[in-house]
Amino acid sequence: MEQLTKKMQTSLHNGFIDKSIPVSNQFKPKLLVNKRHENVLSTISQELKTCHTFIFSVAFITEGGLATLKSILQDIHKKGIKGRILTSTFLNFNQPKMFKELLKLENVEVRLSDIKGFHSKGYIFEHANYYSLIVGSSNLTDSALKTNFEWNIFLTSLENGEVIHHFKNQFEETWDAATPLSQEWIVQYEVLYKKELDSLNTKASNIMELESTYLTNSLREALAIQPNKMQSAALEQLKLLRQTGAQKGLIISATGTGKTYLSAFDVRNFAPKRMLFIVHREQILNKAMQDYKKILGNNDKDYGILSGNSKDIHAHYLFATVSTLSKEAYLNEFSPEHFDYILIDEVHRAGAESYLKILKHFNPKFLLGMTATPERTDNFNIYSLFDYNIAYEIRLQAALEEDMLCPFHYFGVTDYEHDGEIIDETTTLNQLVAPERVQHIIEKINYYGYSGEKLRGLIFCSSKEEARELSNFLNKEGLKTTALTGDNSQFEREEAIQLLEKGHLEYILTVDIFNEGIDIPFINQIIMLRQTQSSIIFIQQLGRGLRKHKDKYYLTIIDFIGNYKNNYLIPIALSGDHSMNKDNIRRKTVNTDYIQGVSTINFEEIAKKRIYEAINNTNLSTLKILHEAYNELKNRLNHTPMLYDFIEQNSLDPEVIIQYSRSYYNFLIKIKEEIQQLPEYANIILTMISTEFLNGKRIHELLLIKLLLQQDIVTKKEYIETLKHHGTYINNETIKSVESMLTLQFHTKNDKKKFGSKPLIIIQNETYSFNDEIRAFLQIDFFRILIEDLLKCAMYNNKKYNTEKPFTLYAKYSRRDVCRLLNWDTDSSSTIYGYRTKHDTTPLFVTYHKKDDIISSQAYGDEFLSPDVFKWYSRSRLNLNSSEVQVILSSNSTNAPIHLFIKKDDGEGSDFYYLGQLIVIEDSAQNGTMPDGKSVVTMNFLLEQPVQYDIYHYLVEE
Structure with a gap:
C-alpha cells in the first residue's frame, strides 16, 4: 500500500506540477481523445477487464455504444464483476429499444434519474486498492467512444481521495433518488417517446412539403445522385487510364461501396452508342438496370434485358446474364464491335469458360471489370484479362474509414460446449441441431441484438441439412425463419427476400448462395454458424450486411467460434493482413484498433482462446x-x-x-x-x-x-x-x-x-x-x-524498432537475438535457459503458461501481480546467499540492467515479447521451495512501464 501511495503521489506531481517527473503510465493523469489507433473505448475496456466493480453516470446511451462493451461485460459477468449505470430520458435521446438492451445485462443494474437537464458523463472503476475515473465529454455512444472529437480526463485516486469521494457521493445521492429500470417502465416510456416522435415527424414533414414547393428545376438537378468520394476518385483514374490508350480496366472495390453506380457514372462519361452489362445472376439485372436509369436517364426504350425470361437484344443499354449471352444462338446475334463499352460484374468469375467465350467474341472500345475479391485459388489470372490495368482499388478497411459502408459490431462468441466437447469439423448433424445448441444460439443472438426496429437476419450454416433442420427448430422456438439452398429456385429466393424485408421473416438460413452477387441492404444481423473456410468467403458473407440503409445504424455480426482448425482465418479476414506471420495474426486478435470508424471487433475470451490455439497449431507456411x-x-x-x-x-x-x-x-x-x-x-x-x-x-x-x-x-x-x-x-x-x-x-x-x-x-x-x-x-x-x-x-x-536503443517495447526477440543485441561476443542462447548474467546484464526469459505435464522441478510460478509488478523465481537449488541471486539483488545499486522477455506459451515458438527493464523491489526477495521440495528464491520486480493492457491480458489469461 505504501508503494501504491508513492506511485500515486508521483503521478499527481507529474500531472499537475512537473511533467518531467518520470512516472508509471498506469496512474498518470492524461487526456483521453479519439485518434486513429487510440480511443476512449480502449481505456474503458481496459478498466472493465481489471476492475472489481464499476459505475457509469451518462446522459446519453445508444445501442451501438452498448454493443461496443457487450462482450467484455459478458466476460466479466462470468468472473462475478458487477456494475451500475445511471442515465436519464433527457431530450428523449435514449430510445426505448436501447433500454431493452440494458435489461439484458445481467451483471449491470440500471436506474433513471429525473433530474432536469441530467447531462453527466463519468465512468468510475474500483480496483483492489485504488479507483480510476474518466470524466469529460463522452457519452456511452459508439461515436463518442471511438470517433468524435472528445476531451476526457483520466485520473486515479486512493479511496480517501477528496475527488473520488465527491464523485462517489454525488453518484450515490442521485442513484438513491433514481427509478430502477424495468420492463414496465420501458412500456410507459415507449408510449411517451412515440408520441413525441410522431409530433416531431409531423413538423418535419410539413417543413419538407413547404420547401419542396419552392424547389427550382436547377435545385432538383443538384439534389440528383452524385458520385461519392470513392466513385469520384475511381472515375478520375478511369479517365486517366483511357488517356494512355488503354482499352481495359479493373476496379477492385469492397462490397457496398457503389460499384454499379460507379460504372453507370463512367458509362455516362464515356457516352457509348451501345453498352453491355454482364452479370452471373438474373436477379441482379433489374436492380442494375434501375440504377443505370437513375444516372443515365429514364427512357425505357433504351434499356433491355437478355436472360432466360427476356430477350431485348436491340436495346442501346443491354443487361445480360452470362449463361444466356454465352449461348451461340444469342452471341452470334452481335458483331464483335456491336458494343462500345462492356462491363463485367463480379469479374473474379471471369475465368469460367462461358465468360472467356464472351470476351473472345467481343472487341469493345473499353472493357471494365468490377470485383470486391479478385483473388483466386485456381491460379487463373484475372488481371491479364484487363492488361494488368488496375484503375482503382479500395478494400474493406479503407471503405470503413471513408464512411462508405454501414458500421458493424463483430462478436466472436463461443459455440455450444457439452461435456467438454465443442463444435468442430467432425460434429454430426444431430449435435449441430441439438436443443441445447439451439438454445445457446438463441441466447447469444438475443444478447448481442441488432440495430433497427425489426430483425432482418442471415444465418450462414455449414450444410444444407443443418440449414433446414435448424430453421425448423428455430421456428418451434417462436422465430420466423426459412432455409434457402442451391436447391431452391430463383423465384423462391426472391420471395424469401421480400418476406424478410417486409418483416414476415426474421431469418433466412443458407449455406453459400448469398455469399455474393445479391443486394440486401436492409440486413441488420449476420450469424455465422460454420467454420471459416477462406478469408475471401468470410468477407463476402460479412459484406451482405455492409450496405447502408435507413432502417439500421450498424450491422451486428455474431460468429460462433467452435474448435475449428481454420479459426486463424478470422483475424486475417477482419484485418486484411495476409502476411501469414503468426505474431501479426495474434496481435490482430489481441488488438483490433485497425478497424476504423465506429465499427468494433470483439471476441469473448474463450472464443479468443480458440483462435490462439488455431494459430499455434496450424502451419501457415506450407x-x-x-x-x-x-x-x-x-x-x-x-x-x-x-x-x-x-x-x-x-x-x-x-x-x-x-x-x-x-x-x-x-x-x-x-x-x-x-x-x-x-x-x-x-x-x-x-x-x-x-x-x-x-x-x-x-x-x-x-x-x-x-x-x-x-x-x-x-x-x-x-x-x-x-x-x-x-x-x-x-x-x-x-x-x-x-x-x-x-x-x-x-x-x-x-x-x-x-x-x-x-x-x-x-x-x-x-x-x-x-x-x-x-x-x-x-x-x-x-x-x-x-x-x-x-x-x-x-x-x-x-522501421518497427527503436533505433536509439537495442530493444523495443513489445517487439519480439529470440534468445539468440538478445545475445546479439546485448553485444555478447558469442551466441550463448543454448545455455541461457531462464536467465543468464553476462557483461553486467541479465536477460530473463519466461514462458508464462507452462505445459500441464511439466515436471515439478521446473514448475516455476512466475506471474504478474499487476501490470507493473512481476513475481519471479530463480533457478532451483539456490538461496538468498547464492552468488547469481546476489548479482540480481544488487542490480539497483550497480546499475546492471535486467531485461524481461515473456511469451504466452510454447506455441509461440522461440520469440518472446520484450517488456522492458526491471527494478528489484526492496525487501521482496525471500527463500522458497519448489513443488519437488528443492530450494528457490522469489522476488518482485517493478517494470519501468506497466505492460500495455492488450498485451498484458493476452499473456496472463489462460
Whole structure:
C-alpha cells in the first residue's frame, strides 16, 4: 500500500506540477481523445477487464455504444464483476429499444434519474486498492467512444481521495433518488417517446412539403445522385487510364461501396452508342438496370434485358446474364464491335469458360471489370484479362474509414460446449441441431441484438441439412425463419427476400448462395454458424450486411467460434493482413484498433482462446500456402515478384518465406520458377543475410552491407558517419558486435557449417570490404538484385524498432537475438535457459503458461501481480546467499540492467515479447521451495512501464 501511495503521489506531481517527473503510465493523469489507433473505448475496456466493480453516470446511451462493451461485460459477468449505470430520458435521446438492451445485462443494474437537464458523463472503476475515473465529454455512444472529437480526463485516486469521494457521493445521492429500470417502465416510456416522435415527424414533414414547393428545376438537378468520394476518385483514374490508350480496366472495390453506380457514372462519361452489362445472376439485372436509369436517364426504350425470361437484344443499354449471352444462338446475334463499352460484374468469375467465350467474341472500345475479391485459388489470372490495368482499388478497411459502408459490431462468441466437447469439423448433424445448441444460439443472438426496429437476419450454416433442420427448430422456438439452398429456385429466393424485408421473416438460413452477387441492404444481423473456410468467403458473407440503409445504424455480426482448425482465418479476414506471420495474426486478435470508424471487433475470451490455439497449431507456411500467394502476386504484377513486392502488395511477410526456405532463391527453385542458377556459395551468402538480418532488428549490419554494395572499401569512419546520419546508437561494443556477426566469430560451430567458414567481410586497417568471392558474385546482376531486395525489406522491417536503443517495447526477440543485441561476443542462447548474467546484464526469459505435464522441478510460478509488478523465481537449488541471486539483488545499486522477455506459451515458438527493464523491489526477495521440495528464491520486480493492457491480458489469461 505504501508503494501504491508513492506511485500515486508521483503521478499527481507529474500531472499537475512537473511533467518531467518520470512516472508509471498506469496512474498518470492524461487526456483521453479519439485518434486513429487510440480511443476512449480502449481505456474503458481496459478498466472493465481489471476492475472489481464499476459505475457509469451518462446522459446519453445508444445501442451501438452498448454493443461496443457487450462482450467484455459478458466476460466479466462470468468472473462475478458487477456494475451500475445511471442515465436519464433527457431530450428523449435514449430510445426505448436501447433500454431493452440494458435489461439484458445481467451483471449491470440500471436506474433513471429525473433530474432536469441530467447531462453527466463519468465512468468510475474500483480496483483492489485504488479507483480510476474518466470524466469529460463522452457519452456511452459508439461515436463518442471511438470517433468524435472528445476531451476526457483520466485520473486515479486512493479511496480517501477528496475527488473520488465527491464523485462517489454525488453518484450515490442521485442513484438513491433514481427509478430502477424495468420492463414496465420501458412500456410507459415507449408510449411517451412515440408520441413525441410522431409530433416531431409531423413538423418535419410539413417543413419538407413547404420547401419542396419552392424547389427550382436547377435545385432538383443538384439534389440528383452524385458520385461519392470513392466513385469520384475511381472515375478520375478511369479517365486517366483511357488517356494512355488503354482499352481495359479493373476496379477492385469492397462490397457496398457503389460499384454499379460507379460504372453507370463512367458509362455516362464515356457516352457509348451501345453498352453491355454482364452479370452471373438474373436477379441482379433489374436492380442494375434501375440504377443505370437513375444516372443515365429514364427512357425505357433504351434499356433491355437478355436472360432466360427476356430477350431485348436491340436495346442501346443491354443487361445480360452470362449463361444466356454465352449461348451461340444469342452471341452470334452481335458483331464483335456491336458494343462500345462492356462491363463485367463480379469479374473474379471471369475465368469460367462461358465468360472467356464472351470476351473472345467481343472487341469493345473499353472493357471494365468490377470485383470486391479478385483473388483466386485456381491460379487463373484475372488481371491479364484487363492488361494488368488496375484503375482503382479500395478494400474493406479503407471503405470503413471513408464512411462508405454501414458500421458493424463483430462478436466472436463461443459455440455450444457439452461435456467438454465443442463444435468442430467432425460434429454430426444431430449435435449441430441439438436443443441445447439451439438454445445457446438463441441466447447469444438475443444478447448481442441488432440495430433497427425489426430483425432482418442471415444465418450462414455449414450444410444444407443443418440449414433446414435448424430453421425448423428455430421456428418451434417462436422465430420466423426459412432455409434457402442451391436447391431452391430463383423465384423462391426472391420471395424469401421480400418476406424478410417486409418483416414476415426474421431469418433466412443458407449455406453459400448469398455469399455474393445479391443486394440486401436492409440486413441488420449476420450469424455465422460454420467454420471459416477462406478469408475471401468470410468477407463476402460479412459484406451482405455492409450496405447502408435507413432502417439500421450498424450491422451486428455474431460468429460462433467452435474448435475449428481454420479459426486463424478470422483475424486475417477482419484485418486484411495476409502476411501469414503468426505474431501479426495474434496481435490482430489481441488488438483490433485497425478497424476504423465506429465499427468494433470483439471476441469473448474463450472464443479468443480458440483462435490462439488455431494459430499455434496450424502451419501457415506450407509450400501450398506460400505458392498460392506467390502465384496471386505474380498474376497481379505480371512479372516474377521480389520479396519487397510482397510487402508493397500486402501479401506474405518475407520472413515467413525465409523461415520456410532459408533464402528467396531456394524458394524460387522449390516452386520451379525459371531463374538464373547461382553458385552454391552465393546461395549460402543469401541464406546467411536472409536468416540473420532480414528481420531488421538492428540497423547497424544493414547499413554496413549497404555501403559495401556501393563501394568496394568502406572506412570505419565512413561507417560511423552513416550510423550517425541514421540517428542510431553508436558505441565500441556495438561496432565490435557487428564485426563479429559479419566475420562469423559470433556464430556457433553448427552455424559456421551452414554459412561457411569464410568471413563475409575482411577487416584491415580500419576498413571493411566483402571477401573476394562475394565481390565476384556482385558482378552477377541476379545475385546483386537479390541482395538489394533483402536489404530493402530489412530496412523496412527496421522501421518497427527503436533505433536509439537495442530493444523495443513489445517487439519480439529470440534468445539468440538478445545475445546479439546485448553485444555478447558469442551466441550463448543454448545455455541461457531462464536467465543468464553476462557483461553486467541479465536477460530473463519466461514462458508464462507452462505445459500441464511439466515436471515439478521446473514448475516455476512466475506471474504478474499487476501490470507493473512481476513475481519471479530463480533457478532451483539456490538461496538468498547464492552468488547469481546476489548479482540480481544488487542490480539497483550497480546499475546492471535486467531485461524481461515473456511469451504466452510454447506455441509461440522461440520469440518472446520484450517488456522492458526491471527494478528489484526492496525487501521482496525471500527463500522458497519448489513443488519437488528443492530450494528457490522469489522476488518482485517493478517494470519501468506497466505492460500495455492488450498485451498484458493476452499473456496472463489462460
